[in-house]
Every structure is written in structure tokens, then in C-alpha cells.
Amino acid sequence: MGHVVDTREAAPQIGPTRYGGEAMSSPNTLEGWGRISVPGREVLSSDLEKLTRGARLSRGLGRSYGDSSLPAFADDKIAGTRLADRILGFDPDTGVLRVEAGISLAELNRVFLPRGWFVPVSPGTKYVTVGGMVASDVHGKNHHRDGCFGAHVRQLRMRLASDDLVSCSPTEAPDLFYATIGGMGLLGHILQVELTMRRIASPWVLMESERVANIDEFLVGLDRAAAGSPMTMGWIDCLSRGRQLGRGLLMAGDWAPAEQAGATRPRAPIELSLPIVLPNWALNPWSARAFNALIFRTQLRRRVVRRVGPDPFFYPLDAILHWNRAYGSRGMTQYQCVIPRAAGAPAVRELLELLAELGCASPLCVIKDCGPQGKGMLSFPMEGTSVAVDIAASPDIQRVIDRLNEFVIAAGGRIYLTKDRFTRAEHFRAMEPRLEGFLAVREKWDPDHRLRSAQSVRLFGDRP
């Protein structure tokens, strides 16, 4: 037999990164939450001023899925910030908190929840650093009310590419400030963050969970819930089709008032760990479908109202440490996009149909309505519907992401850089009219593009 020609379109090999194949964590590789590794090493220190001198990128707990926290080149100095975890100041009268960038949300919750304070915006995992929350400008279940995390940041202390130390805020160097919020760490190293915490009535959440039959009902339900509840989100089954397309559970919640909370404190959640990397075949369309059906049917009644602790409400997936190992050695990515309100419900339905058609969707697709766009120059959310779905990094992942991106561009939406690994530069440019403005500010503060990541090489064409 002659030689075999592989006719599949090869995924572009960008920079020194590799994906697929083995994604073992070793001392000489770094990986994001998607477990697709690149050569490189992080340097850890609790002294961020010293650590960030000459560093090309800062990195927190490595929870961004894609390549935003990965080195552009194997020899780039990557500053691991997680040992810089001190609380520098807290004013219990105003809730103003100043911390070092490497402190984790888990630690802030441990310290402040029992005292009746919570971060103004929380993402879906507590294993992130505050510096990472700024760089990603994370959003949460309360986005329709409170916007992104960056909206509550008062000041940043930064080390610039020039090695200078500066402070920025909405009034001092506002261009630097708003480009850093959601700027994926490319404007400077974040050393300290000052933000305003939120008073909560109790450490309990009243959660209402409603079974929804399909996507059209879901969008109506999200709108209705948003009007009444400060926190909403939904789990949808991306694998069901036809009239059941987009069935799922719609969750709405609010902090329980003190009189309903009682004197008890939520117990610390039990954390299990997925100890091994599952084989690549473990998560397949059949097992994913079975899992989704199970989740959907565990709630027997149409509506359930429960009092829960903040962990099961905000961080259900943190209950299983290393859950990303379920995707096997090939690794995974998450596709998160927002479809603008103007495109309407039909566009969201079409997106779900496309996901089902591409056959790549895994369990637990997350849907959330977003409020207006914030001031972060590359911040992800815009008024509309955000959909996030995990996708195993199978050999045709590039084709899948390209198809999804083409759809999102046509709908006028955009993607979330924190989750992204496979978007092409031209697609990102097409969906991001704000990119020129962001790059202009970056040019001003870092004309030589000293700060860079694997992602900035891929999307902005940074070179050595």
C-alpha cells in the first residue's frame, strides 16, 4: 500500500505551543485549565515587586482555560503570583479592601463570608486569584445587576513593561486602568488590587431552581428571573434536540435575609478529587447525554426553593477538584460567546442547533443573560445571552471553533478570551471592533510588546 494522505485540514501550529497528544504536567511545561500544555516554567515568589522585574507575563492559579496565562516562548519569565497572598488593608465601615494580586477568592471567602462580606462579583470557581479576576474582568450570576468585577475595582498597583511601578484608577491613568481590566495581563503586572466588597445579609443563599422544557422558555425565564433576582444562571442540555433543544435548569438566587438564615453557618463543602486522568473515550456523546439526562431528572418537581451555602450556589464544580481530567489526555477547551440582544432568541436557538450539529458539546452548558457592556476595553460581556460549553480537544477542534466563530461574527457577538485557545486572529478582529482602541493603549504603555502570552502571539501577532 502506498503512503496515506491525511486530507483533514491541519490545525495551524502557532508559536511553540502544542496541543492534543499528551498533556502531562511536568516541571518544564505549563498548562491552563484545559490541560493543553506548552513548554515553560513559572517562577514563584511572595515578593511581586521583585518577581515581576523582567517578567513577560503574570500568572495566578492557571484557571483560564486556554493560553492566556501561558508563555509565548519557552524561555519567557513567567511570574507565578499565588504566594503573594496578603491582605493589606480592610475598612469594615466602607468595605474597601486592599490585597496582593495573588490572593485567591477561596481565601477571601474563608476570611470574609463569616463576617458578612462577599466579593462584589464572583466567577464560577473560587480557585482564582484576585489579579486574575481583574485581568479577565470576570462576570458572575449578578452581571445583569452589578456588571463585571472591574466595575468594583478602585485602584491597581502595577509594574509596567518599562519596569516602572505605577498606580492607576478610574481617575489616574484611566486608559491604563481600563485596558488592564479585561486586558489579559498584557498592559502590566498587577501587584495590588483595591476593591469595594459587598455587605451580605447572611452567608446563606435562597436558591430557586426551575426545570425548563426548551430554549425559548429558557430565554423568557432568564428575563423574568433577572427582573426579580439579583443572581441568575442556567444549565442547559446542549445534546437534546428538537422540541427539547435547550432544556435545563434555571437558577435564581439572592442572599437570605438575616431573619431567615438562622444562627447556623454553612458547612465547609466536601471536596472530592478526580485522582486520575480518565481515558479519552470516557467522555463521549453517550456518556454526556446520560449525564445530562441524570442532572435534568434529579430535580423531580418543576420548581424547588432551597437555602444553600455559597459554595454549592456559586461553585458547584469546585466540589470535584481536577474535574478537567475527565476529558482525558487530549485536554479540552471551553467555548464561551455572547449573542447580542439585538440578534434575539432565534440566534441563540441557532447557536444551540449548531452546537448539536457539530456534535462536540459535552455536559453542562451554561447560559446567562448579560447586562450592558462595562468599561474594560476588552471586557467580554455585552447586553445579550452568554453561552458556555466545554469541548474536548479532539483532532477537528479547529474546524469546530471556526464554525462557531463564523456564526458568532454573523450574529454580532464575541468570545471570552479567558476561555479561548483556538480562535484565529482574523476571526477575533472581525468580532472585536474595540480591538484597535485596546491595541493603541497597549502601544502607548508597552511599545515593544514586552508583555506577551501564547494568546497574544496567536491573536495579536506578537513576535520575539
Next chain:
Amino acid sequence: MKAVVLGGTSGMGREVARQLVERGDAVCLLGRDVEELARSAADLEIHHPRREHGGYATCDLEHPEGFATALDRADAALGGFDTVIVTAAMFASQAALEADVELARRLVTVNFANTVVFCEHARALLLARGGGRLVVFSSVAGDRGRKPVAIYGASKAGLSAYLEALDHKFHAAGLAVTCVKPGFVRTEITAGLPPPPFAGEPRRVAAQVVRALDRRSPVVYVPRAWALVMLVIRWLPRFVMRRIEL
């Protein structure tokens, strides 16, 4: 417990100090940089606003003339301490030390001579009040002369021997001496080095140290797997040690 932690602003010392304050002990931080000390003291106070705190005082292992004053200040701040913990030390790679003999002299002086002097001050104060606890971070590097840590290891070997003798000599007088031998722990000291198997995270390692302190263990390897690793390394014959880069 009322504890002084020399080196309590960063790395293992920061974690040990935090865990002591967390369970209700009063801690006074000693360190070189007054701003760093203030930041770390604020961190402890914000974590536990209703506890008694011991504040901080400057103390630099390169300047032994300041040891007595620093310990006196800590003693006044705590109202009499009963525990002294030393996590501060210097580290440099063998290559850097071989290239710069002045650096080598400084490192051996700080890690051995000056640490011993500090411990002598602390020991005298503790014995004068009927005993107490002295917990000092040495290293597994002191357990056997090895190529990659020839000089650093020698400074720690001397320190380990001193701490062992202190335990022999003053155990009956009520002084509990603990020699902590960290293997590889991911802190700034090891930043940039490729972590071997059994690399420890500061938080878990600090918990082990606090347990050893409570039990008055004379020697503790952290993470524990290093006890076994070093047992093997101590028994490797010379012709093997000459050949390997361990």
C-alpha cells in the same frame, strides 16, 4: 503560646505565623524590611481582628549586633515569649557560590554562625524563664555532603549538629529544640528550580511544622517523604556519590 518568628514575612515563616495566629497564639514577626513587616502584620491582624497580636520588630541575620535588641522588643510586645521560630536563611545555587566567594562567605556566616548566635540569645532568654520551644529551619541539604549543595549544605550541616547538641544538653532543663529539615518546598527560595517529586506546598508543610512544635519533636522532615529519601542518600557509598549529580 507566644511566639517570635524570625523570617515570618515570607515563605514558610509566613505560613507558620498564620497558622499559629489562626489557632489563637500571639506572634511577633522579625524580619529585615520594615515595610514588609508592616504588611505582614496587617495581614495577620485583618485575618484575625479580635486576637491579641505581637506586632513586629526589625532583625537582620547579617547583623548579629541587633539580635538582643530585636528579641527584647519582641519580648516586650508579647509580654514574655515562650517560643522562638527561625525560618530565615540565605540560599544560592552552588554555581553562584563557586563564582563568588564573598557570597559564599556571607551565606555560610548567615546560615551557620549568625543563626547560632541568634539561637544562643534565644536559648538564654528561654532557659532563664524555665524553658520553652526553639524551632529552627535547617535543611535536608545538611544530611550528606552533596555536589549540588556543597556550600549551602555545609552551612546547614553545622546548624543541624548545633541544634542536635542543644537538644541533648538542655532537654532536661525544659528547652524543646526542633530541627526542621525541609526537602523541596515551593517558596521563593526554590523559585526557578525544577521541583522534584515530593515537592511540598508551604501551607501543608507549615501545618506539619506546627504539629512537630506541639509534640516537641527533636527532628522533623517536611514533607515527610524526605525522611526516607535522605535515609537512602545517607547510606549511598562514596563511589556512587562521586558519580551521581544528586
